[in-house]
Amino acid sequence: MNISLLQRIAFFTLGCFVLFSLLIGSVIWSSQEIKAAFTRENYAQQLTNQTNMLRQLINNNNIYDKNYSIYNKRNKVDDWQALQVKLSSLLESAPALTTHQQSIQSSLVSQNNNLRNFFTLINKNKLKNANVAIKTHLKARLMTQLESIRADSFQLSAIAEKDIYDTIKQQAFFIILVSSASIIALILGAFSLTYIVRKSLNEVKSAFEKNESGDFQHIELSHHSQEFDNIVDAFNTMNDKLSESTISLTEMKKIVEERTQVLEKLSKTDALTKVANRRALFERANIEFSRTLRGNQQLTLLLLDCDLFKNINDDYGHVFGDELLVHICNICQQEIRDIDFLARYGGEEFIIVLPNCDLNGGIETAHRIQRSLAKNCLTIGDKEVKATLSIGVSMFNQRHKSLEQLIHDTDQAMYQAKRNGRNRVEVHSYTSLH
């Protein structure tokens, strides 16, 4: 069932109202009960007092005296008749009583009738024929009757007191119970409302954040409420439209990055041979040169030049010449280590940067390349075209203040190889090995 937050608050308020009404109702009810019990208690007290007065009268007066009259002419308040009438009318004006008290009330009425009749009987002729023993005995009977009324009044009073105590106890228990229920309901209601609002707001907020990054997703609410459902419906419709018409920023970044990478690669790659170009060469070689300077490491450069490349171009055409350059690059790539770096220096010249490699290592690599090229000739038709390389080798030393100087020395060595008959490896400042 989809209930709106407003409805929830309304139900919650209504629930609290019912609970508090219950509480107020019970307080009113119990105050009425206590009031009624107090009335009964008061009634019982009056009965006890009235009975005590009658007891006193029987005790103090000589009821057998021939001059004794149930009417006291001088003091109408204190005579038997007045007290008895008062007791009887008190009994007739009994307040509403409980079932248990009603049985005692019946007993009281009956006892009072007996008292009245008995008193009338013994007062009729003042027991003029009776001896003292009889008089004492019958007076004792009268007192017993009064005692019985007093005991009943006492019990009536005790029941009323117990009723008051029980009602207060019951009411206190009820108030505690309803208050606890109200507090629990309040906490639970407030908490659940806050929880739903906070959770829904967080879900909406998170969806907005995702939108910011171009992720147009639907909001799925954990707790449904009409208000948030309306917002979510509007948001989801908006996101559907946005996702149809907008390329997300992430996708855009990805494309730009890819393109940048491609462009970067293109800017550092030789278009023909697909090896690093001169720009990339200087970048990498400078890094290696700096590292060598810092770490007191070794660095060797090879400069390779394809012998008589102009003639090959002339004899077999530029396309073949281009193929040959690619072939040389492939041979070189096969013969160098992963950490070594091959780049096209210009025309038919290539430089190989050999980090952590001494002069002998460089010479060895150069010879390996030459041997591999000699072994793997390119063919045009059925004819094998033998291409050779003149390779200059130079190793970094203290004299080299810059990369350019090192390249220059390597270049010198390469020219030395050319001068010494091509297809050779020459080392700068050293006598040629071959």
Place this chain on the structure above:
Amino acid sequence: MTLKTLSFSLVTALTVIIIILLCLYLSKHWQQPKYPVVIAVSKTPLSTPFYVAKAINAFDDTCVNVEFDEVVGGQRAFAKVLNGEVDFGTSSDSLIAFKSLEGQPFVTHAMFVQSDNDVKFISRASANFESALDLKGQRIGVTKGTASEYFLSTLLALEGLTTEDVRVYYYEPEQLVNGFIAQDIDAFIPWEPFGFYSDQLLSGIIKIHDTKSLNTLSFNLISPTANNLVVEKAKCVIQGLDLAIDYITSHPLESKAIVMNELNISTEFIEWVWPDYIFKLGLNQSLIHSVESQANWAVATQMSQYDNVPHIERFIDSRAMLQIIPNAVNIPQ
């Protein structure tokens, strides 16, 4: 705190409350030891609380399994209590007064009914007795050592007469009317149901005098002098009686039907006695006064062979009542 934690705490709290309530319920209804108890119940509507208690199973939730030994007249019930044949018995306050003079080892636990018109003075209509003075020298039938005899002495006392002034004839309660029919007596003092039977049998021949206020008879629960176990049993019997009396107050018609069925008595009879009855449990000073004054009177008028009236408090044991209805106990502790 998440909603889950709160719900969990709430469920835990509710479970704990339910367990506590269950424990309380079980401890309350834990099967108490059941004592078999035999009660000598006088076959009179005054024993209504006992019959009702049995009919509504009021003793079921108490510690006693009650069996009734129904007897005719309080004398027999008393005898059975004193012989140890039964655990408890029903007795009128008059009988308690006479037995206290004998110094018998018994105690009264509770009063459960009062009637101010149980004992009746019946005379031959033709004799035209108007006042007690007219009884002088007449033959009066009573049951010895009972409320009947005490009633006669009170009736005479109002006019300054004693039993010496009349000719007293002793009969068993059910024989009184026969003595009257046989013309052996001019008047007799029966208690119910014999007053009613006499009225039914001799309607028009007899006169039942209005003596409603002259005698208040109460019926009480008695036992031999009680130890703790007897008090415990008495407590449970009183518990049952309390339930029965509440039932009588709220269901008078049903209660009358129960008694009519138990005693096999007519509607006329129950309607005859019922208005005079007040059913309530109590143990108060008025019972002591009543017993004491009757005992004193018995001594003073030589109705009894004993000269001294013992302390009546000796024959009252309020321990059981104090545990059940303390506010109905009003005697010096």
